[in-house]
Amino acid sequence: xxxxxxxxxxxxxxxxxxxxxxxxxxxxxxxxxxxxxxxxxxxxxxxxxxxxxxxxxxxxxxxxxxxxxxxxxxxxxxxxxxxxxxxxxxxxxxxxxxxxxxxxxxxxxxxxxxxxxxxxxxxxxxxxxxxxxxxxxxxxxxxxxxxxxxxxxxxxxxxxxxxxxxxxxxxxxxxxxxxxxxxxxxxxxxxxxxxxxxxxxxxxxxxxxxxxxxxxxxxxxxxxxxxxxxxxxxxxxxxxxxxxxxxxxxxxxxxxxxxxxxxxxxxxxxxxxxxxxxxxxxxxxxxxxxxxxxxxxxxxxxxxxxxxxxxxxxxxxxxxxxxxxxxxxxxxxxxxxxxxxxxxxxxxxxxxxxxxxxxxxxxxxxxxxxxxxxxxxxxxxxxxxxxxxxxxxxxxxxxxxxxxxxxxxxxxxxxxxxxxxxxxxxxxxxxxxxxxxxxxxxxxxxxxxxxxxxxxxxxxxxxxxxxxxxxxxxxxxxxxxxxxxxxxxxxxxxxxxxxxxxxxxxxxxxxxxxxxxxxxxxxxxxxxxxxxxxxxxxxxxxxxxxxxxxxxxxxxxxxxxxxxxxxxxxxxxxxxxxxxxxxxxxxxxxxxxxxxxxxxxxxxxxxxxxxxxxxxxxxxxxxxxxxxxxxxxxxxxxxxxxxxxxxxxxxx
Numbered sequence: 109x110x111x112x113x114x115x116x117x118x119x120x121x122x123x124x125x126x127x128x129x130x131x132x133x134x135x136x137x138x139x140x141x142x143x144x145x146x147x148x149x150x151x152x153x154x155x156x157x158x159x160x161x162x163x164x165x166x167x168x169x170x171x172x173x174x175x176x177x178x179x180x181x182x183x184x185x186x187x188x189x190x191x192x193x194x195x196x197x198x199x200x201x202x203x204x205x206x207x208x209x210x211x212x213x214x215x216x217x218x219x220x221x222x223x224x225x226x227x228x229x230x231x232x233x234x235x236x237x238x239x240x241x242x243x244x245x246x247x248x249x250x251x252x253x254x255x256x257x258x259x260x261x262x263x264x265x266x267x268x269x270x271x272x273x274x275x276x277x278x279x280x281x282x283x284x285x286x287x288x289x290x291x292x293x294x295x296x297x298x299x300x301x302x303x304x305x306x307x308x309x310x311x312x313x314x315x316x317x318x319x320x321x322x323x324x325x326x327x328x329x330x331x332x333x334x335x336x337x338x339x340x341x342x343x344x345x346x347x348x349x350x351x352x353x354x355x356x357x358x359x360x361x362x363x364x365x366x367x368x369x370x371x372x373x374x375x376x377x378x379x380x381x382x383x384x385x386x387x388x389x390x391x392x393x394x395x396x397x398x399x400x401x402x403x404x405x406x407x408x409x410x411x412x413x414x415x416x417x418x419x420x421x422x423x424x425x426x427x428x429x430x431x432x433x434x435x436x437x438x439x440x441x442x443x444x445x446x447x448x449x450x451x452x453x454x455x456x457x458x459x460x461x462x463x464x465x466x467x468x469x470x471x472x473x474x475x476x477x478x479x480x481x482x483x484x485x486x487x488x489x490x491x492x493x494x495x496x497x498x499x500x501x502x503x504x505x506x507x508x509x510x511x512x513x514x515x516x517x518x519x520x521x522x523x524x525x526x527x528x529x530x531x532x533x534x535x536x537x538x539x540x541x542x543x544x545x546x547x548x549x550x551x552x553x554x555x556x557x558x559x560x561x562x563x564x565x566x567x568x569x570x571x572x573x574x575x576x577x578x579x580x581x582x583x584x585x586x587x588x589x590x591x592x593x594x595x596x597x598x599x600x601x602x603x604x605x606x607x608x609x610x611x612x613x614x615x616x617x618x619x620x621x622x623x624x625x626x627x628x629x630x631x632x633x634x635x636x637x638x639x640x641x642x643x644x645x646x647x648x649x650x651x652x653x654x655x656x657x658x659x660x661x662x663x664x665x666x667x668x669x670x671x672x673x674x675x676x677x678x679x680x681x682x683x684x685x686x687x688x689x690x691x692x693x694x695x696x697x698x699x700x701x702x703x704x705x706x707x708x709x710x711x712x713x714x715x716x717x718x719x720x721x722x723x724x725x726x727x728x729x730x731x732x733x734x735x736x737x738x739x740x741x742x743x744x745x746x747x748x749x750x751x752x753x754x755x756x757x758x759x760x
Contacts, residue, residue, distance in 0.1 A: 136357030137364065137395035138405035141276060142224055144396035148264050148283070149219050149232050151389035155257040155382050156235050157216035160209040163246070181245060200245035208238045229268025236262030253386035259286060260389045274410045281413035284397040287390030288350050291367070295346025300600065301593050304343060307336030319378040345370060357398040364391050428605035432633070435607065438626070439633045442509045449502075451529040453522055458509035459534055461500035462493075469732055470540040470565040473531065474501040477547025477573075478647070479595065479640035480615075481508060481630055483623045484546060484708070487717035488724065490620060497728070500541075502530060506639035508630055518642045520552065520650050527556040531563065540565035542728065546711055548573045548643065554687070558659045566664035566731050567691070568724060571673050571707050573647075574683035575654035581679040592644050599637035607632035615708035658690040665691040666727040667699045668720060672706040696731050698723075 139147070182200075185193055198204055215231040239258035260283055267279035303309040311332075314325035328335035345366050352363040368388055375381040397414075399406045442448060446460045460482070463471060472492065474485040482501040492499055504523055505512035514522060531541055542565050545553030550572025557564040578585045602610070610632045619627055630636055667688045674681035684699060691697045700723050705716035 133361055133365075134358050136360045136399040136403065138399045138403050139392055139396045140405050141273065141280070141396065141409070143405075144280060144392040145264055145267060145276075146224065146228075147392035148260055148389045149228060149268075151385045151392075152232070152257045152260040152264065153216040153219035153235065154385040155253055155389065156212050156239065156261070157220075158382055158385075159254060159257075160212040160216070164206070164209050164213070181247070185244060195241065196244050199241040205242065205245070208242060212238055226269060229265050231265075232261045232268060233265025236260075236265055251380065251382070253380070253382035256290070256386040257382075257389060259283070260386075273408065274412070277410040278413040280393045281397055281411070281417075283390055283393045285414070285417065287387070287394050290387070290390070291346045291349035295343055295349070297597065299343060299347060300597050302589075304339060307332075307339045310335050310339050314377070319380075321377045324377050341366075342370065352394070353398050356400040360395060360398045364395065367391065425605065428608055431608050432605050435629050435633050436635075439630050439635060440509050446509075447534075449530050449533045451505075451526040453505075453525060454513035454515075455505035455522075455526055456511040456513060457502050457505065457526060457530055459500065459502045459530065461534065462498045463500060463535070464498070465536060467496045467498050468539065469496050469498065470542045470728075471535050472497065472499040472542045472544055472728075473527075473535075473553075474499065475527065475543060475545035475549035475553045476501075476504070476507075477545075477549045478643045479636060480546065480549075480708070481627055481636065483619060483627045483630075484615070484711045485544070486620050486623045487711065487714055488544075488721055491721050500530075500534060504639070504643075506642065507636055512639075518646055520555070520643070520646050523552050523643075524555045524559065527552060528559050531556075531560060535563075542566050542568060544568040544570065544724075545572060546570040547707065548647065550687075551575060554658070554661070554690075557661055557663060562662075564661075564663045566666065566696075566727070567661065568666045568668070568727070569684070569687050570668050570720065571670045571705075571710050572667070572684065572687060574680070574686065575651050575658075576656060576686075577680065577683060578648070578651045579654070580683060581677055583677050583679075588648060592641070592648065595637060595641045595644055599634050599641050602632065602634035602637055607634070615712040618709070618712045618714065658686060660692070661690055662692045662695070664696040664727070664731045665698070666723065667697075668710065668723060669699070669701045670705040670707050670710040670716075671701050671703050674701060696727070698727060 182193070182196065185196060199208065212235055215234050219228060219231055219235075236258050239254060239261065243254070243258070263279050263283050267276045270276045270279065298304040298309070301309065303312055311325060311328040314320045314322075314328060345363070349363060349367070352360045368384070368391070371380075371384040371387055375384050396406060396409075397411075401407075401409055401411065442458050443460055446458055449457045449459055451457060461471075474482060474489070476482050476484055482503055485501060489499060489501065503510040505514070505526060512518075527543075535541055540563055541560070543553035543557055545551070545568070547570070550567075550569040551574065553567055554569070554572075557567050574580075578588055612628050613631060616624060616627050616631055665688055667684050669681060669684050674684070681701075688697050688699050702710050702716055702719050702723075705713065705719070709716050710720055711717055
């Protein structure tokens with residue numbers, strides 16, 4: 109029999125092991141400078157090509173929707189200089205708009221071709237600049253993909269045209285850092301939301317009409333643990349994205365692969381198809397910058413940019429910290445002529461007043477709203493002056509100079525106790541008070557009035573909260589979680605020292621100049637937002653337990669409603685009527701809607717504050733046995749509205 113052939117001697121071939129597979133999936137993704145710019149150009153060009161082709165193909169639909177009517181949208185750019193506004197007017201012209209999009213299609217298609225000439229820089233820069241010019245007139249219909257591609261194209265175009273490799277590397281680093289920030293910030297902002305932390309966010313998004321997917325939503329309901337694992341995976345990918353720079357870029361491949369898969373899933377499930385090429389356009393530059401400098405592909409790379417950014421960030425953090433400390437010292441400083449009242453809970457309330465014992469009229473006590481401050485009443489206070497119309501205002505515990513020393517969890521009853529103690533300590537015995545509360549301050553005033561009994565002459569509700577609003581109003585019940593999330597985000601951001609970057613809120617900008625800077629500082633400090641978070645949490649626990657009816661009050665009442673509040677939520681007007689009906693029928697009780705006013709503007713906008721003041725003065729005069737119109741006049745430079753006066757007569 110022939111002998112059986114033998115296997116030749118030599119090293120044995122081994123099957124790939126799991127370790128070998130994992131090793132192949134790890135490590136840097138080495139790209140040269142030219143390769144990184146070329147890949148980013150092409151991916152960003154694909155985004156622009158899709159966007160402009162879609163826009164040109166659906167021009168009739170865009171025109172009929174009128175969402176991007178430039179005659180309306182241009183008002184948002186009124187504060188910019190005339191040359192820039194003229195440029196935007198030109199870009200929004202229909203013929204210019206069509207020509208820009210046609211040019212974008214041509215430039216995008218050309219960038220798909222091979223080659224490394226300087227013309228690529230000009231074409232890419234054109235895409236970036238034209239995208240920025242088109243955005244103001246087309247912002248309805250654009251999304252984050254357009255903004256990301258505009259940034260990549262502008263910077264990459266400049267890098268192509270840069271005279272030196274050092275400048276090119278600095279610009280490439282800029283895109284890479286922006287890419288890291290886009291994932292990092294997105295992840296940590298999500299982490300602030302309780303739905304993301306619990307894993308329920310995925311089901312919530314899939315249930316929406318705009319971005320949802322019925323099939324995926326059903327899967328999340330059927331397999332909640334798997335859905336939670338997906339959510340945690342997304343959070344981990346975004347929050348830890350910069351780890352790809354550790355250990356010589358060892359995690360670059362898995363992190364970037366995970367990001368690509370994430371955008372592919374978003375494109376399929378949520379219809380965000382352009383997000384894949386737009387955000388992936390930053391990945392080649394991330395790969396280039398995360399490769400160790402010892403690798404031949406990135407030899408000669410200049411890393412001055414990240415070192416400079418780190419140095420500037422450290423210096424900026426030091427400056428922001430110093431500014432925050434100085435701001436905190438000013439915010440917590442007791443106002444000149446003010447005093448401090450300590451309540452039964454140990455809270456120290458900062459108080460300002462005009463009390464001097466020369467008047468026997470009721471003292472107007474101002475109670476500010478949630479996330480606001482006493483200066484919201486500045487227009488009213490300035491018009492009241494002193495004399496017979498004496499007033500008292502204070503910051504609730506935790507706001508401004510007032511300190512919260514209470515132990516245990518906060519409840520709304522703590523603020524009610526503080527207000528009762530404040531009146532007992534600061535208002536002379538025998539003198540009545542008029543409690544004037546805005547927003548949540550109105551509900552705190554109502555509860556304090558029940559406790560204070562005959563010491564209260566009247567309650568003035570200024571677009572007040574109602575204890576049943578989260579259950580009676582579907583709109584307010586649905587938005588409640590988002591309000592809490594927004595307040596927490598602001599509090600955390602300001603604790604991190606970003607107060608110096610905060611834009612002045614519109615209500616603050618409308619206040620009298622004498623108080624504006626102080627209030628701006630208070631809003632840029634985390635104290636007001638931390639206190640607001642604490643109070644809103646208490647509201648969410650307290651209000652749903654209300655079953656009615658409201659406690660009866662034997663006092664006068666003036667209920668002022670902001671028209672925009674009740675127009676947006678008609679149920680709120682009915683709740684304001686409930687507030688008035690809770691007061692005795694033989695007392696003076698009025699409901700008035702301040703036309704055109706919104707929730708804050710009813711006090712902070714001088715025009716609407718004048719209306720509020722006029723009704724307040726007439727009410728105070730009537731309830732004190734005086735003729736309406738006596739005392740101080742309306743705010744200087746404003747005229748009362750005849751329509752509002754007629755409204756008051758109808759409501760009497």
